[in-house]
Amino acid sequence: MASLRSWLEIAPKSHFSLYNLPFGIISTASIPEPHPAVAIGDQVLDLQIFTAGNGFAALSTIQPHQAVFSRPTLNDFAALGRPLHRVVREYLQTVLLEDGPFPDVLKENKALRDNALITQKDCRMHLPMHINDxxxxxxxxxxxxxxxxxxxxxxxxxxxxxxxxxxxxxxxxxxxxxxxxxxxxxxxxxxxxxxxxxxxxxxxxxxxxxxxxxxxxxxxxxxxxxxxxxxxxxxxxxxxxxxxxxxxxxxxxxxxxxxxxxxxxxxxxxxxxxxxxxxxxxxxxxxxxxxxxxxxxxxxxxxxxxxxxxxxxxxxxxxxxxxxxxxxxxxxxxxxxxxxxxxxxxxxxxxxxxxxxxxxxxxxxxxxxxxxxxxxxxxxxxxxxxxxxxxxxxxxxxxxxxxxxxxxxxxxxxxxxxxxxxxxxxxxxxxx
Missing domain, CATH: 3.90.850.10 (Fumarylacetoacetase-like, C-terminal domain)
Structure with missing residues (x-):
């Protein structure tokens, strides 16, 4: 399994490997309103900033739904269904992959990389979902x-x-x-x-x-x-x-x-x-x-x-x-x-x-x-x-x-x- 390697430095014992990419809700000093992110190593990929920087340009299926990455909970993203969850997660894996097909999206895009990748300790975590029952x-x-x-x-x-x-x-x-x-x-x-x-x-x-x-x-x-x-x-x-x-x-x-x-x-x-x-x-x-x-x-x-x-x-x-x-x-x-x-x-x-x-x-x-x-x-x-x-x-x-x-x-x-x-x-x- 460990053949998936990222161009990011990720500790071998990190629970947030490229095989994971869990979704959560963060707020930061620059964006105090809660919004979605994924965890990767000791960092997070801020999905609101990533989306605004045209990070999903190579994934046409999510483009009509990109507003979900500015919401204060994951409910709207979750409601898109498991097939779209799968596509988004796999796309983000390829963006972060060492020899992935989209190096220009983030790896070689210094401006977006510097803004969208944030150290976890600089993020405040929130309840990931609005829980009805x-x-x-x-x-x-x-x-x-x-x-x-x-x-x-x-x-x-x-x-x-x-x-x-x-x-x-x-x-x-x-x-x-x-x-x-x-x-x-x-x-x-x-x-x-x-x-x-x-x-x-x-x-x-x-x-x-x-x-x-x-x-x-x-x-x-x-x-x-x-x-x-x-x-x-x-x-x-x-x-x-x-x-x-x-x-x-x-x-x-x-x-x-x-x-x-x-x-x-x-x-x-x-x-x-x-x-x-x-x-x-x-x-x-x-x-x-x-x-x-x-x-x-x-x-x-x-x-x-x-x-x-x-x-x-x-x-x-x-x-x-x-x-x-x-x-x-x-x-x-x-x-x-x-x-x-x-x-x-x-x-x-x-x-x-x-x-x-x-x-x-x-x-x-x-x-x-x-x-x-x-x-x-x-x-x-x-x-x-x-x-x-x-x-x-x-x-x-x-x-x-x-x-x-x-x-x-x-x-x-x-x-x-x-x-x-x-x-x-x-x-x-x-x-x-």
Missing amino acids: YTDFYAGLHHAYNVGVLFRGPQNALQPNYKHLPVGYHGRASSVVVSGTPIRRPNGQILTDPAVKEPILSPCRKLDMELELGCFVCKPSAMGEPVRITDAPEHLFGVVLMNDWSARDIQAWEYVPLGPFNSKNFGTTISPWVVLMDALEPSASAGLQNDAKCLPYLDEHQRKSHYAIDLSVELTTDSGSSSTICKTSATNLLFSFPQMLAHHTVGGCPFNVGDLMGSGTISGEAKSAKGCLLEQSENGKVSIRLDDGQERMFLQDGDEITITGVCGGEEGALVGFGQCSGKIISAIELKF
Whole structure:
């Protein structure tokens, strides 16, 4: 794979190789309004400046749509559909290719090159999409089993429906934030004594993170019309890293009978760069084997719809000490994003461009591969020892969680997501 080489200097271990070219929304000192860009090495190609400099002169198919590269979100670009996403990404690859066919577009165009290529550290990142709706699924089999064991025992760990459908709930799009946004510890009702069913209003005492992937939709569906499993891939725009923060003690009290509410709606962090589905295709893989037979509307006929993404979680304390607390793979999912979309729409629920689906917590079987502190600490029974000697059961104020992910495996051809990070700040003091 590493035969694709750019005329730009790109570190061999960069997650933003020429094989990637993820799309995001930036603002800069020269253009303070948010607008699209792609990441390449430690730089970005500013697509608004590139377009204004006639950068797409050699790509006739995008010329009627060039206004999408001046928009404050990627929604309009996403709405063009996967065939055009593919053409634009491949064209940009050729423009950046060492011996590409269009050296005059950027490589030999010093004026445009100096203006359109910007160091990443000089850019501010924004939410890449306007998110109309957000649904969080529960497709991590090991996570679902481990949590089920904690609360119901091994015999009843998985509910009878679990392997037959992608379990999910409707999240809150208004609290989805871009990486780097502080997360405030939520207040809510909790039980301090489970034997006494009288709650108190308190800051969350069991604040947790969840290692997930998110997937954006690029093709709308009409109300009343299901998306077929064979058509679902064409509805998917790209993937981001996700941390769906969770207040476990608030959740334990409120989730019966309708599921999580305030325990999950206070913050969801995503990485700023959207890795397009085509960039992930070389890492397509099978997910976990399902020993239950799927109904036909979910049957992908062994299509590889998961991705071999190596995922890692780092916890940095307020003192600056960092510890890797989880390493796992995105193949640890029972259901894929196409299956999630097919199930979500089978009853006729419509989707819009920019809608977001979360995978659910991704955990492996080993303790070091568990994607949340609830599992690692066995709901506060076992301490997690950090590299500096500190211990955690759940997150403390000042703790920062950073999720990273990369696939490709070969230096010079890595496809990564950047960082998905958030730092916990103290709860608001409520007085009534």
